Amino acid sequence: MTGRPQDLEVELPDRPGALADLGEALGAAGVSLEGGGVTTVGDRAVAHFLVLGGEAAVAAVAGAGLGRAVARDVLTARLAQDVPGQLGALARRLGDADVSVRVQYSDHAGNLVLLVDDADRERARAVVARWRPGDA
Known part of the structure; x- marks a missing residue:
């Protein structure tokens, strides 16, 4: 995967396996995670990962039905x-x-x-x- 580095923000569903689903969806789309992490406050989990190819990452998240995702320049x-x-x-x-x-x-x-x-x-x-x- 190529492109400029972008932050991929994903609001993960509040359920076991959601992070695994995200990692699998991104991996299947050829998107490598170059850094980042997940923070949970209350019942809201938000992932921020550095990716190359933000459009492909957002499309992979949408295709997996994982919730809102956006890629932004960093x-x-x-x-x-x-x-x-x-x-x-x-x-x-x-x-x-x-x-x-x-x-x-x-x-x-x-x-x-x-x-x-x-x-x-x-x-x-x-x-x-x-x-x-x-x-x-």
Whole structure:
């Protein structure tokens, strides 16, 4: 599967096996998960996974009847893993630029994945472009 990295957001049904169904549907469609996770609050489970080929991923979720799915563009940044405070430093710069981070996770290569509102994307892109691993 090729394409630009996107965040796949899926509202999973509240039942055992729903995550397995998602993984199987994406695998059958040739969509690899490059990072992400699932969070449950109350009876609502939401998955966020980094995928290449968001359209194929959304179609696979719809075909499996798993619920609402959407693919959105993401920003990625590299943190110096051995320097404490990196997430805070980058997040402060984003906050100072009036950017709200909606979702944050890491990909399999250790990059920080950020999902921001469309209205904040250009400001966030400018902050990330200036960021260098190890900045404080």
